[in-house]
Amino acid sequence: MANIISDETIEYVGILAKLELSDEEKEQAKKDMGSMLDYIDKLSELDTEGVEPMSHVFPVKNVFREDVVTNGDTREQILKNAPGQKDGMFVVPRTFE
Amino acid sequence: MNILDMTAVSLGAAIKNKEVTVLEATEAVLAQIEAKESEYHCYVTVDREGALAAAERIQKKIDAGELTGPLAGVPVAIKDNMCTEGMLTTCSSKILGNFVPTFSSEAVLNLQKAGAVILGKTNMDEFAMGSTTETSAFGVTKNPRNPEHVPGGSSGGSAAAVAAQECFYALGSDTGGSIRQPASYCGVVGLKPTYGTVSRYGLIAYGSSLDQIGPLCKDVTDCATIMEIIATHDPKDSTSVQRDDTDFTGALVDDVKGMKIGIPRDYFGEGLDPEVKEAVLAAAKVLEAKGAIVEEFDLSLVEYAIPTYYTIAAAEASSNLERFDGIKYGYRTEEYEGLHNMYKKSRSEGFGPEVKRRIMLGSFVLSSGYYDAYYLKALRVKALIKKAFDEAFAKYDVILGPVAPTTAPKLGASLSDPIKMYLSDIYTISVNLAGLPGLSIPCGMDSKGLPIGLQMIGDCFNEKKLIRAAFAYEQARGAFGKKEDE
Numbered sequence: 001m002a003n004i005i006s007d008e009t010i011e012y013v014g015i016l017a018k019l020e021l022s023d024e025e026k027e028q029a030k031k032d033m034g035s036m037l038d039y040i041d042k043l044s045e046l047d048t049e050g051v052e053p054m055s056h057v058f059p060v061k062n063v064f065r066e067d068v069v070t071n072g073d074t075r076e077q078i079l080k081n082a083p084g085q086k087d088g089m090f091v092v093p094r095t096f097e
Numbered sequence: 098m099n100i101l102d103m104t105a106v107s108l109g110a111a112i113k114n115k116e117v118t119v120l121e122a123t124e125a126v127l128a129q130i131e132a133k134e135s136e137y138h139c140y141v142t143v144d145r146e147g148a149l150a151a152a153e154r155i156q157k158k159i160d161a162g163e164l165t166g167p168l169a170g171v172p173v174a175i176k177d178n179m180c181t182e183g184m185l186t187t188c189s190s191k192i193l194g195n196f197v198p199t200f201s202s203e204a205v206l207n208l209q210k211a212g213a214v215i216l217g218k219t220n221m222d223e224f225a226m227g228s229t230t231e232t233s234a235f236g237v238t239k240n241p242r243n244p245e246h247v248p249g250g251s252s253g254g255s256a257a258a259v260a261a262q263e264c265f266y267a268l269g270s271d272t273g274g275s276i277r278q279p280a281s282y283c284g285v286v287g288l289k290p291t292y293g294t295v296s297r298y299g300l301i302a303y304g305s306s307l308d309q310i311g312p313l314c315k316d317v318t319d320c321a322t323i324m325e326i327i328a329t330h331d332p333k334d335s336t337s338v339q340r341d342d343t344d345f346t347g348a349l350v351d352d353v354k355g356m357k358i359g360i361p362r363d364y365f366g367e368g369l370d371p372e373v374k375e376a377v378l379a380a381a382k383v384l385e386a387k388g389a390i391v392e393e394f395d396l397s398l399v400e401y402a403i404p405t406y407y408t409i410a411a412a413e414a415s416s417n418l419e420r421f422d423g424i425k426y427g428y429r430t431e432e433y434e435g436l437h438n439m440y441k442k443s444r445s446e447g448f449g450p451e452v453k454r455r456i457m458l459g460s461f462v463l464s465s466g467y468y469d470a471y472y473l474k475a476l477r478v479k480a481l482i483k484k485a486f487d488e489a490f491a492k493y494d495v496i497l498g499p500v501a502p503t504t505a506p507k508l509g510a511s512l513s514d515p516i517k518m519y520l521s522d523i524y525t526i527s528v529n530l531a532g533l534p535g536l537s538i539p540c541g542m543d544s545k546g547l548p549i550g551l552q553m554i555g556d557c558f559n560e561k562k563l564i565r566a567a568f569a570y571e572q573a574r575g576a577f578g579k580k581e582d583e
Contacts (some may be wrong), residue, residue: 009461012464013457013460013461013464014457016415016460016461016463016464017415017453017456017457017459017460018419018422018437018440018441018444019441019444019445019448019453019456019457020438020441020442020444020445021445021453025450025453028450029453029454029457032454032457032458032515033454033457033458033461035515035516036407036458036515036516037461037471039403039404039407039516040404040407040408040462040471040475041404042400042401042404043401043404043405043408043474043475043478044474046398046401046478046481048474048477048478048481051477051480051481052477052480053473053476053477053479053480054476054477054479054480054483055306055476056306056336056532057292057483057530057531057532057557058292058293058338058532058557060335060336062335063332063335065332074199077199077200078199078425080197080199081195081196081197081198081199081425081426081427082424082425082426083423083424083426083427083428083429084424084429090424090425092424092436092439093433093435093436093439094435094436095435095436
């Protein structure tokens with residue numbers, strides 16, 4: 001079954017992905033995503049009833065450490081690559097009027 | 098012997114024996130970079146001054162007896178998705194085009210502690226998403242064995258730099274074949290270790306449950322030696338595994354008597370180039386003649402590995418790449434209206450088409466209503482794939498097959514059809530899904546003079562079996578692909 005990706009779906013995924021696509025890119029994305037999903041649909045041939053989803057191959061658990069501060073003041077390093085900074089903080093566009 | 102012809106380990110020994118100085122080795126390889134880079138473009142950044150300064154500093158430590166390791170003073174290249182303090186780290190993306198990390202990745206720190214001279218950062222597919230190094234925002238890398246062909250990817254710059262003698266060894270990363278496939282295309286040795294063996298701290302994430310750092314190098318001895326340096330437990334990576342069996346050089350033994358080697362029939366079907374097939378099966382015969390027990394078997398599920406991988410990798414990528422928002426680091430768009438518009442424009446202008454394609458797909462398969470049907474389904478199939486390997490490793494020490502269905506394609510031939518490009522990873526990708534180690538070693542040339550790679554796959558934590566089998570094969574094979582024009 002061929003997957004047809006609607007304009008609404010591409011708009012919605014664009015919001016989730018925080019990407020602003022041109023009209024041309026949207027058309028391409030519809031085609032690409034449709035054909036990728038057709039390809040991925042191959043997985044539905046397999047019966048996975050009762051199979052636990054495996055996120056990690058080893059039985060890894062949360063790794064905890066003592067709640068002790070080990071790093072010093074790294075503000076300068078953290079801000080070093082910021083496109084905008086002021087008074088030791090990141091500059092972002094105004095978010096409310 | 099020409100310095101550039103030396104392996105990393107032989108150069109390390111020559112430095113220790115005072116036959117070569119660190120500065121001589123560094124100058125020789127920098128001269129090679131200068132001579133060849135305009136043709137091959139293996140590097141995004143070459144740190145000439147930094148390398149020369151490090152060479153002097155390291156020589157003093159070697160002379161003082163403070164650095165005694167086998168690779169002290171040997172120049173190395175690092176894939177441009179590993180953070181290097183004070184050195185540009187771009188992931189071959191415009192969005193990180195100005196990013197200078199304030200810390201180094203654990204793997205790089207381990208190399209530096211062992212006395213490595215860092216030459217620079219190698220080109221790659223943008224964010225490691227690609228199989229040809231053509232999705233780089235900073236131009237394509239060419240295959241030094243034949244510059245009309247791609248070097249493979251995503252660690253194409255690292256593989257090409259080793260093949261072109263523009264470094265003595267390199268680090269790459271492998272999410273679906275990104276070390277093994279370019280190693281195969283460029284005729285060098287590459288190893289993707291068991292998941293969790295090399296710390297991912299400071300490796301810019303693509304698919305976190307699949308990503309692993311490993312070496313690209315000239316021979317199996319170098320491979321084992323580099324692994325001993327970079328395989329460390331790191332509390333900063335919560336998936337880092339504590340291992341007490343990392344004495345990999347102990348496995349450099351020319352003996353495969355009684356070793357059980359399985360050849361999956363499903364790796365030799367439709368789509369496999371006949372010349373690749375012939376070379377790989379000939380390599381199996383070599384191991385059989387040395388006493389290994391070789392038999393064919395059915396692995397199963399091979400055709401489901403790629404759709405499973407692209408679902409999981411795209412999902413993880415869409416989440417991992419959320420961090421590139423134009424605020425903390427990297428590219429920010431010039432003009433915008435408000436915060437959300439700035440996010441969207443920065444990301445849309447900063448990411449290339451393949452990265453956007455995977456972020457879109459990943460966002461979709463994780464979205465409400467599709468999560469179970471796509472993402473969870475893929476995780477269930479992953480469990481089945483892991484089980485198929487478990488069953489195989491109950492019978493075999495090593496699984497042997499091709500690395501890729503063909504030798505290196507021509508430049509420009511792959512990008513037009515993404516699914517076709519994804520198919521070049523069919524034999525490597527399931528190894529990442531199952532967390533296994535996989536090694537790529539050259540086993541021949543096709544009629545076009547392009548290298549063919551042999552892949553050896555082991556059960557988790559069984560790198561030593563791979564190293565042993567690969568070393569034994571290498572002894573029988575002899576020197577590979579010496580460039581005649583050098």
